[in-house]
Amino acid sequence: MAMATSPYTLLLKNPNLTPLKNPNFNNPISTTTNTNPRFNLAAKPVSIKCAATSQTQTPIQAPPQTQTHQDRVFNFAAGPATLPEKVLLKAQSELYNWRGSGMSVMEMSHRGKEFLSIIQKAESDLRTLLNISDDYSVLFLQGGATTQFAAIPLNLVNPNDTVDFIVTGSWSDKAFKEAQKYSKPSVIWTGKSEKYTKIPSFHDLEQNPDAKFLHICANETIHGVEYKDYPSPKNEECGAIRGHCCDHQERSDRNAQEITPVMLDYKIHADNNSLYNTPPCYGIYMCGLVFEDLLDQGGLVEVEKKNKKKAEILYNAIDGSNGFYRCPVEKSVRSLMNVPFTLEKSELEAEFIKEAAKENMVQLKGHRSVGGMRASIYNAMPLAGVEKLVAFMKDFQARNA
Amino acid sequence: MAMATSPYTLLLKNPNLTPLKNPNFNNPISTTTNTNPRFNLAAKPVSIKCAATSQTQTPIQAPPQTQTHQDRVFNFAAGPATLPEKVLLKAQSELYNWRGSGMSVMEMSHRGKEFLSIIQKAESDLRTLLNISDDYSVLFLQGGATTQFAAIPLNLVNPNDTVDFIVTGSWSDKAFKEAQKYSKPSVIWTGKSEKYTKIPSFHDLEQNPDAKFLHICANETIHGVEYKDYPSPKNEECGAIRGHCCDHQERSDRNAQEITPVMLDYKIHADNNSLYNTPPCYGIYMCGLVFEDLLDQGGLVEVEKKNKKKAEILYNAIDGSNGFYRCPVEKSVRSLMNVPFTLEKSELEAEFIKEAAKENMVQLKGHRSVGGMRASIYNAMPLAGVEKLVAFMKDFQARNA
Structure with missing residues (x-):
């Protein structure tokens, strides 16, 4: 979930860990006799995005008179990014006094x-x-x-362990560089020479047989490439973690390296149910509101349908422009979330961004490392926002073709 | 500032760093020719607390009808802790649409x-x-x-450097233990045998002449001891940093250790004006509202006067109870912020906490490592909250003496 206050959500698989729902909140692994618990990390996708369309909104309370639906912009920023209006209105309604507790969530003891x-x-x-x-x-x-990027190797491998990286953009490259401090990473594929517009086919990959994990980034927010399915690590003990915009696959049968800062130690956070020290309480609260909203919409299956439709009409507008707009990313691996595109007449790009902003479509400028434009259309971007952008693109083309 | 979303504010002294206000936001040290900038870290106190009394409140907009002043509890939690009502109301009024931007602060690109x-x-x-x-x-x-606790030694010293710690409670003890991973810390004084109720006198301290820094915790939130003035490090190159509840004095003429996670590297954050990656945007926004509120009150001089008065009436109530209430901390070093106390009849403590909660005074239970009660009376705790607590204490004593 892309928002300023969002914590990074991580899944840890460990048969020796009592899950969080256990009422014993202080020492969830005290019931085990294993003094050196194995950390087998495995994954389900956690790259949650939130979605709400204006049709489904049933505000908890009317917003103050100066704050109406019409005042909202369509915010195409890649992160922090737009949130569902319904979630914002609920957060606003209970910011001062959360559900009769007499205090704000920001003031509560964790x-x-x-x-x-x-x-x-x-x-x-x-x-x-x-x-x-x-x-x-x-x-x-x-x-x-x-x-x-630091915590994963620190927790999962020894300094001399081999780990594999597939580099498909800025984020997987950053992860690889950070891992060099704590392990022996090797890049088994990189899309750099093709400006990060592709994802490799897995059966061609030469994985190191001893690699302790295979690291991938599921969705590169800057370059707009996305895995549509996932490689199988050669080392069959591998599990996987996926969180935020980046995906990781890894395993471990050890505790964290000795040099690990306590705040980066997964075992400590797991033992304390994410409450070792003061957590990002308000961010967790906002995540909770977004999760609730996603469930209200029918869960991820329904949200994915909406997202596919949004991405389809935007990519169709680009591909159907006779080259006026261009998306550099190979069609089969285009991100549903982050859509980079350029103008054939690149000298018009600044004007495009400026005119769009005048029509309340903001943050369309591409990342400085890539240039051009980028429209991030996460779950919370309403279909109406994408439709408005596409209409603007057609009009802009008609005026500037 | 004690709140769930507050970032840790750190001051770095470095003559080679262009200060943040420089409009060149991308590379503030690019104007220097020194390729190995010295980090001389020095300090002014940053343990900002915020205060507002109900008298001074001029809400930006009326709170929704179900949220009135009367619904507020007095929240004595040590952190996250109470915030000024004025700040909460302002945050609420602009949560959905920040000052006509069409978006929430949580949605803004950093x-x-x-x-x-x-x-x-x-x-x-x-x-x-x-x-x-x-x-x-x-x-x-x-x-x-x-x-x-990890970042300070990682950034400021070499693994074999000696550093000094004064341990006056749980927080300085945790800092000492974490520093063992990245330096050679030595405890030059500890208050453990006296249950952390004292602060040492400085002229008796045997500081290591080679110590690269002297670490102190200005205010121990759990044990309620507070430095009233500060020791001078023997090593005169020492500077100091103070932030959050903990104080540090240190120096450095080197970059971070090679094993430092990029997110713990002060130079990277300084070079990027705290915007290397997505910062805790909403927490920074809330801090800004609190800073503004403190300035509106006349700054720290005025706020300190209020805080001294609040602490005085509470400690007087304890000391004037003929032993019914007891504060274990030596009088000269009692914290203005966190006031631990016990009942002579310890079997009544649970009842005290329960009855206080019924009268909307919450979070008075002491830390589990200390027991008894603890009243945290940070800047944002109104005088009326302390007065109400003291009146309750007298009434409780009259009924149970």
């Missing part, structure tokens, strides 16, 4: 019964959404994917 | 002009509040003090 109910509901809804079994722990972490 | 105006205003107000000169960089970091 060990008080009020916040425990929030984090437990968020986890429970996430488990429902993603069908996460009790074999997995769910961790709510802060510091973003960049922190996990 | 590189967009709207959020840049928020972080720059927050920094500018903090500089005014604490009289921070341009010699210092201000960093907004996430992960709390526990993350900094």
Whole structure:
């Protein structure tokens, strides 16, 4: 979920860990006799995005008079990014006094019964959404994917262990570079020479047989390439973790490296149910509201249908423009979430972005490393936003062809 | 500032760093020719707490009808903790649409002009509040003090460097233990045998002459001891950093250790003006509102007066109870912020906490490692809250003496 306050959600598979729903909140692994618990990390996708269309909105309370639907812009930023209006209105209605508790969520002790109910509901809804079994722990972490680029090798491998990376864009490249501090990573495929517009076919990949994990980034937000299915690691003990915009597959039978900062130690967070120190409480609360909203919409199956439709009409507009608009990404691996495109007449790009902003479609400028435009159309971007963008693109083309 | 979403604010002194207010936001040290900039870290106190009394409140807009002043509890939690009502009402009024931008602060790109105006205003107000000169960089970091317990030695010393710790409670003890991973720390004084009720006198301290920094915790939130003035490190090159609840004094003439996760590298955050990756945007926004509120009250001098009065009436109530209530902390080093106390009849403590909660005074239970009660009376706790607590204490005593 792309928002400023979102914690990084991580799944840990460990048969020795009592899942969070266990009422014993202080020492969930105290019931085991294994003093050196194995961490087998495996995955279900956690790259949750939230969606709401204006049709389905039933605001908890009317927004203040100066804040109406018409005042909203369509925000195409890649992250932080747009949130469902319904979620924002609910958060607004209870910011000052959360459900009669007499305080804001921001003021609550993270060990008080009020916040425990929030984090437990968020986890429970996430488990429902993603069908996460009790074999997995769910961790709510802060510091973003960049922190996990260090935490993953620190927790899962020894400094001399080999690990494999597929580099499909900026994020997997950053993950590879950070892993060099804590392991022996090797890049088994890179899309750099083709400007990160492709995803490799898996059967051609030469994986290191001893690699302790295979790291991939499921969706590169800057370059707009996305895995449509997933490679099988050669080392069959591999599990997988996926979170935020980046995917990882890995395994481990060890505790964290000795040099691991306590705040990057998965076992400590798992043992403390993400409450070792003060967690990002408000971010967890907002995640919970988004999870609830996704369930209200019918879950990920329904949301994916909407997302496919949104992406289809945008890519069709690009591909049907006779070259006026261009998307560099190979068609079979185009991201449903982040759509980069350029103008054949690149000198018009600044004008395109400026005119779109005047019509309340903002943050369409491409990442500085890529240029051009980028429309991020996460779950919370309404269909109406994409339709408005496509109409604008056609009009802009008619005026500038 | 004790709130769930608050980033850890850090001051870095470095003559080679262009301060944040420099309009060149991308590479603030590019103007220097020094390729190995020295990090001299020095300090002004950053343990900002926020205060507002109900008298001074001029809400931006009326709260929704179900949310009135009367619904508020007095929240004595040690962190996350109470925030000024004025700040909460302002945050509520602009949660859905920040100042006509058409989006919530949570949805804004951290590189967009709207959020840049928020972080720059927050920094500018903090500089005014604490009289921070341009010699210092201000960093907004996430992960709390526990993350900094690792980051400080990682950034400031070599693995074999000696560093000194004064251990006055749980937080300085945690900092010492984490520093063992990245340096050679030695405890030059500990209050453990006296249950952390004291602060040492400085002239008796045997500091290691080679110590690269001297680490102290200015205010121990669990044990309620607070430095009233500060020791001078023997090594005169020492500077100091103070942030959150914990204080540090340190120096450095080197870059971070090679094993430092990129997200814990001060130089990277300084070079990127706290925007290396997505920062805790909403937390920074809330900090900015609190800083503004503190300035509106007349700055820290005025707020300190209020805080001294609040602490005085509470400690007087304890000390004047003929032993019914007891505070274990030596009088000269009692915290103005966190007031631990016990009942002579300890069997009544649970009843005390329960009855107080019925009268809307919550989170008075002491930390599990200490027991008894704890009243945290940070800046945002109104005088009326402390007065109500003291009246309740007298009544409870009369009924149970």
